[in-house]
Amino acid sequence: MENILWKFIRGDMPLADFTQWLYTTKELEPFLGEDLHLDVILTNFENRNDVVNLQEILANYLIAKDPRACVCVRYADLSVIGMESDDPDDAMFLSVVKERKNFGDPYWWLNLYSCNVCKQNWLLAQEERMNDIYILKRISAVDANLIYQENKWPASFRTYEELLKIGYDHGVKFRFCDPLSSSLCYLVADLIKERDDITPKEISVLLNLDEETAKEIYELASNPKRLKQYLEEDVSYMKYGVSSAQNDPTVWQNFKEHCQKHSTSIIIWCLIFVVGRLLSLYFR
Ligand SMILES: [Zn+2]
Numbered sequence: 001m002e003n004i005l006w007k008f009i010r011g012d013m014p015l016a017d018f019t020q021w022l023y024t025t026k027e028l029e030p031f032l033g034e035d036l037h038l039d040v041i042l043t044n045f046e047n048r049n050d051v052v053n054l055q056e057i058l059a060n061y062l063i064a065k066d067p068r069a070c071v072c073v074r075y076a077d078l079s080v081i082g083m084e085s086d087d088p089d090d091a092m093f094l095s096v097v098k099e100r101k102n103f104g105d106p107y108w109w110l111n112l113y114s115c116n117v118c119k120q121n122w123l124l125a126q127e128e129r130m131n132d133i134y135i136l137k138r139i140s141a142v143d144a145n146l147i148y149q150e151n152k153w154p155a156s157f158r159t160y161e162e163l164l165k166i167g168y169d170h171g172v173k174f175r176f177c178d179p180l181s182s183s184l185c186y187l188v189a190d191l192i193k194e195r196d197d198i199t200p201k202e203i204s205v206l207l208n209l210d211e212e213t214a215k216e217i218y219e220l221a222s223n224p225k226r227l228k229q230y231l232e233e234d235v236s237y238m239k240y241g242v243s244s245a246q247n248d249p250t251v252w253q254n255f256k257e258h259c260q261k262h263s264t265s266i267i268i269w270c271l272i273f274v275v276g277r278l279l280s281l282y283f284r
Contacts, residue, residue: 009055010076070118080170083132112147125157131167131174159194164206173208188221
C-alpha cells in the first residue's frame with residue numbers, strides 16, 4: 001500500500017495506473033481514514049496543481065504515520081541532488097547511503113551505493129564537471145548483486161552527455177563565468193569524442209552557453225592541435241596568476257602597462273624589503 005502511494009507521490013507511476021488502483025483497492029479507505037480517502041477520490045487528476053497538492057498531502061500523511069521510514073522512499077526512481085544542497089532530506093539521504101563499488105575508468109563517475117537503513121540500492125553518477133550534482137537511479141537487489149559480484153553494470157549513465165542532459169531536464173543550469181576556461185574546453189572535446197555529430201547548438205543547451213560561445217569552443221575543441229596549443233597557453237598564463245587574461249586583451253594590456261609604469265617603485269620596494277630582512281637578521 002505505502003509503496004504504491006509513494007510511487008504516485010514521487011511521480012514514478014503513470015496517473016492512469018494510479019487512478020485505476022485507487023478505485024479498485026478496498027483497503028485504501030481504512031488505511032487513509034474516511035476524510036483523506038474522500039479527498040483522494042474527489043481529486044481532479046486532469047489538473048496538474050490538484051495532483052501536486054494531493055502528492056504533498058499524502059507525503060505528509062505517510063511521513064507522520066511512519067516517521068521512522070527511511071528517507072530513500074521520498075526519492076524518485078531518477079533523482080538529482082546538488083552536491084551543495086541545503087535540503088535536510090538530501091543531507092539525511094547522503095548520510096544513510098554508502099558507496100559499495102566504483103566503476104573506475106572509463107566511467108569514473110559511476111558508483112553503486114546502498115542504503116544502510118532500508119537496503120535500497122542506487123546507481124549514482126557524480127556529475128562534477130559542469131553542475132556539481134549527484135544523479136541517482138533506483139536499482140533492484142538483483143542488479144546490485146550483478147554489479148557487486150560480477151562487475152556487470154546497467155547500461156545507464158555511460159556518457160557524460162547523458163549526465164548533462166539529466167541535469168538540464170531537472171532544471172540544473174550552472175553557468176561558467178569563464179566559458180573559455182580549460183575545463184570547459186576539455187569537457188566539450190570529450191563530448192565530441194563520445195559523439196562526433198554533436199552540434200554547437202546542442203552543446204550550447206547542455207552547457208548553458210550562448211550559441212556563439214558554444215560555436216567558438218566547439219571549433220577549438222574539435223581541432224586537437226589548436227586545442228593543445230590553446231590549453232598550453234592557458235596553463236602558462238595560469239602559472240602567473242592571470243588565468244583568463246588572454247581572453248580579454250584589455251585586461252592583459254592594462255596589467256602589462258601597470259607593471260611597466262610602476263617598475264621603478266616595484267624595484268625600490270623590493271630593495272627596501274631585502275635590506276630590511278638582512279638588517280633584522282644581522283641584529284637578532
Ligand atoms: Zn534508505
